[in-house]
Amino acid sequence: MSNIPADLRYAKSHEWLRAESDGTVTIGITDYAQNSLGDITYVQVPKVGASFKAGETFGVVESVKAASDLYMPVGGTVVAVNAVLESAPETVNRDAYGEGWMLKLKPADPAAAATLLDAVAYGEIAG
Amino acid sequence: MSELKRTPLRDFHAAHGARLVDFAGWEMPVQYRSILEEHKAVRRTAGLFDVSHMGEVDVKGPQAGAFLNHLVTNDVAKLFPGRVLYSPMCYPTGGVVDDLLVYMRGAEDYFLCINAGNIDKDLAWIREQAARFDVAITDRCADYALLAVQGPNAATIVQSLTGAKLGLIRYYHFGEATVAGVHCLASRTGYTGEDGFELYHAASEAPALAAALLEAGKPHGLELAGLGARDSLRLEAGYPLYGHEITAEISPLTAGLGWTVKLDKGADFIGRTALADERARGGERKVVFFKTGDRRIVRADHPVLDAAGAVVGKVVSGTLSPILNEAIGSALVTAAAAKQPLQVDIRGTKLNLQLVKPPFVELKKTNA
Numbered sequence: 141m142s143n144i145p146a147d148l149r150y151a152k153s154h155e156w157l158r159a160e161s162d163g164t165v166t167i168g169i170t171d172y173a174q175n176s177l178g179d180i181t182y183v184q185v186p187k188v189g190a191s192f193k194a195g196e197t198f199g200v201v202e203s204v205k206a207a208s209d210l211y212m213p214v215g216g217t218v219v220a221v222n223a224v225l226e227s228a229p230e231t232v233n234r235d236a237y238g239e240g241w242m243l244k245l246k247p248a249d250p251a252a253a254a255t256l257l258d259a260v261a262y263g264e265i266a267g
Numbered sequence: 268m269s270e271l272k273r274t275p276l277r278d279f280h281a282a283h284g285a286r287l288v289d290f291a292g293w294e295m296p297v298q299y300r301s302i303l304e305e306h307k308a309v310r311r312t313a314g315l316f317d318v319s320h321m322g323e324v325d326v327k328g329p330q331a332g333a334f335l336n337h338l339v340t341n342d343v344a345k346l347f348p349g350r351v352l353y354s355p356m357c358y359p360t361g362g363v364v365d366d367l368l369v370y371m372r373g374a375e376d377y378f379l380c381i382n383a384g385n386i387d388k389d390l391a392w393i394r395e396q397a398a399r400f401d402v403a404i405t406d407r408c409a410d411y412a413l414l415a416v417q418g419p420n421a422a423t424i425v426q427s428l429t430g431a432k433l434g435l436i437r438y439y440h441f442g443e444a445t446v447a448g449v450h451c452l453a454s455r456t457g458y459t460g461e462d463g464f465e466l467y468h469a470a471s472e473a474p475a476l477a478a479a480l481l482e483a484g485k486p487h488g489l490e491l492a493g494l495g496a497r498d499s500l501r502l503e504a505g506y507p508l509y510g511h512e513i514t515a516e517i518s519p520l521t522a523g524l525g526w527t528v529k530l531d532k533g534a535d536f537i538g539r540t541a542l543a544d545e546r547a548r549g550g551e552r553k554v555v556f557f558k559t560g561d562r563r564i565v566r567a568d569h570p571v572l573d574a575a576g577a578v579v580g581k582v583v584s585g586t587l588s589p590i591l592n593e594a595i596g597s598a599l600v601t602a603a604a605a606k607q608p609l610q611v612d613i614r615g616t617k618l619n620l621q622l623v624k625p626p627f628v629e630l631k632k633t634n635a
Contacts, residue, residue, distance in 0.1 A: 178286075178495075179303045181587045182562045184614070200614065202564055204302045204495060204587060229562070230303075 142172035142266055145237055149253050150262035151213035156237060159253050160244070164219055168241040169201060169210065169232065172266035177203035180232045183225040185242050191217045192245075194252065199242065201232070210242070214252040220244040274319035275412050275473040283491055291384030293320040295494050302495035306589040309459050309500055310628070312488025313418030315480055316497055318458075318465070319473060320383035323411045324393065328402035331377050333534070335369060338396055340519060340542065342532040346371035351439045351456055354527050356389070357538030361518035361545055365389050365509055368456065370441060378452075380413075380467075382509050396537065412473035416480060417463035417500075419631060420487040425453070425464050427483050433464070447479030458497060460504030460630040499586045502595060505556055505625020511567065511583045512554050512597055520545050521599075522554045553605045554583065557620035558627065559594045562587060563613045571598045571620070572610050579604035582611070590628045594618075 144150070149157045154173035158166045174180060182202040192198050192212040199210040221243045224231055232240035247253065257265075271294040280287060285296035296317065298305060308314050326335060336343040341354030352369040365385040370378040381389045386408055394404050416425055426433045431444035433453065441454035444466075452467040468476055481489065498508070507513045512522045519528050520542060530543050559565060564587050571580040580600030588595045598620070600609065609620040 178298060179301050181303075181564060184563075202562075204499070204564070207564070207566075233301075 142170065142175060143237070144170070144172075144259045144263050144266065146259045148237065149213070149256035149258065151211065151256055152265060153211045153213075154266065155211060155213050157213045157253055157256060163250065164244045164246055165214065165216070165253055166241050166244050167213060168236060170262070170266060171236045174233050174236045174240070177201065177205065177208065179204050180229045183229045183232060183242065185221045185225065186218050188218050188221060191215075212245075213256055214245070214247050215249065216245040216247040218243050219246050272320070274317055275470045276317045276319060276477055279474055279477050280317065285491070285493060288494075290494055291320065291382075293383055295320060296491075298493040298495045299491045302493070302499065303587075303589040305490055305492040305496035306499050308488060308490040309418045309461055309492055309496060310590060311419070312490070313416060313420040313424055313463070313484055314459070314490055314492030314496065315477065315484060316415040316417065316492050317413075317473075317477065318415050318497075319412040319470070321413050322381040322383060322386040322389065323407040323413075323467065324379040324381060324390065325405040325407055326377040326379060326393075326402060327405070328375055328400070330400040330402050331375050332371075334397055334400040334402045335377055336532065336534045337400070337536050338393065339367070339369065340528045340536060340538060342529040343369055343371075344532065344534070348373055349440050349442060351441055351454060353439075355513060355519040355524060356392075357519065357542065358515060359538055359541060361520070361538045361541035362515040363509065363513040363517065363519060363522075364392050364515070366507065366513060368454075370452070370454070378407075385509060410470060411467050412470045412476075413465060413467050414473065414477060414480065415457055415463060415465045416484070416489070417457045417459040417461045417492075418489075419462060420484070420489065421461065421463035424480065424484040424487050424489055425466070428479055429453075438462075447476055447483075449476045449479075451476075458504075458506060459500040460506070460626055460628075461500075462631055499589060502584050502586055502597070503588050503590060503627045504630060505627065507554075508584060517552075517554065517599060518542060518545060518550070521550045521552050549602060551602055552580070552599055553602050554597055554599050555605050555609075555620075556597045556623050556625045556627070557595070557609070558588070558591065558623055559611075559618045559620060561594055561618050562592065563616070563618070564594050565596050565611050565613065565618070569611055569613075571600050571604075572612065573604055574608045574610070579609070588627055595623075595627050
């Protein structure tokens with residue numbers, strides 16, 4: 141069983157999103173995604189300041205097995221990226237919802253996050 | 268879709284948390300815990316691999332030696348009982364049917380270990396070539412299981428389960444040994460570049476032997492290792508994999524295995540004319556090994572470019588070296604391009620290929 145925290149929102153493409161108190165959202169990939177990929181060897185994230193629409197590719201996560209695109213669950217502007225992943229991409233395997241976060245976004249539409257899947261709905265995809 | 272074949276250890280793998288995948292029609296463990304960690308364990312301590320999918324063939328009879336020397340490119344006449352030989356087996360074109368190990372048990376008694384994905388093709392080919400020799404070919408694939416214990420602590424672990432003096436079996440030699448009560452052909456060979464043993468034994472004994480090795484290995488850092496680590500270990504060691512560095516279209520000379528092609532061994536062999544011609548003229552293509560200094564993996568079939576951006580070949584194997592922490596691989600390129608700067612384009616980033624004469628890491632395989 142993969143770990144699916146109840147307080148996060150999820151995309152069908154296996155990204156998670158957490159609404160922060162300062163109005164930004166933090167984004168990463170789920171435990172199910174990291175487990176399916178296996179050993180993560182490379183994470184490519186965008187530059188701070190880059191803007192994306194919902195559903196756009198924002199980066200790539202690579203494992204020994206495969207390279208997979210990462211998709212923005214909501215549109216917005218990147219305000220921070222996790223620099224740790226450049227030298228320690230395996231952090232995503234170890235702590236997908238914590239230290240393995242990928243980026244922080246200022247959402248274009250603050251209400252967009254609520255349209256994503258909740259933990260129960262995501263669990264039906266990634267149980 | 269046909270049902271996957273299973274080794275006698277399929278349930279053992281599942282019970283130990285393996286991720287099982289289809290490999291050449293076999294349900295095999297690609298990893299248990301982590302490919303990277305399993306790889307590092309083999310380099311630093313030891314790993315246990317189930318490679319029972321590999322094929323075994325008996326070659327017996329008055330002309331067994333002469334037949335094998337006709338069949339393969341390396342010199343089988345150099346063998347003596349207890350000695351192992353690595354060799355490609357070629358088509359008349361010089362392309363490779365398979366690469367294999369030849370074990371000499373006695374003057375008229377040899378044993379081959381062949382790749383799982385090539386078993387049917389190899390048996391048909393071998394039988395066809397054997398028609399005019401006084402030799403009997405027997406498929407032993409279902410009779411044997413094969414466990415590989417590899418790594419600096421491998422010999423200590425296997426020795427703890429046998430009274431046989433394993434120190435007397437040097438690299439690329441073999442002997443009989445009863446390991447944990449299981450009769451084995453103990454071969455000091457492997458596909459990792461580390462010291463270790465490959466233990467051929469009766470398929471019915473495999474679960475007991477695997478459990479005994481795992482238990483005896485625990486104090487020595489032994490980990491179960493899957494085919495994922497096996498592939499990254501062999502690439503780091505610079506060993507070819509059939510279907511990648513060697514194929515029906517890539518000769519052993521093109522692949523950099525010239526040391527296995529004995530044109531002057533005093534026996535004609537299949538592919539000799541084509542290989543002699545390739546050696547005299549120089550091949551049109553060459554397999555090169557590379558690293559990039561970057562962690563992005565350059566995967567098989569990725570185009571290889573020259574400095575001007577023209578395609579001059581393709582990647583045939585690629586992974587991340589868990590020891591070097593950078594991408595490594597091999598590529599088939601034109602002979603002219605192999606002397607020029609090469610690059611690849613990974614999602615818009617140009618990476619220079621730094622050509623390396625393998626192994627990529629220091630290996631400790633020889634105890635001779």
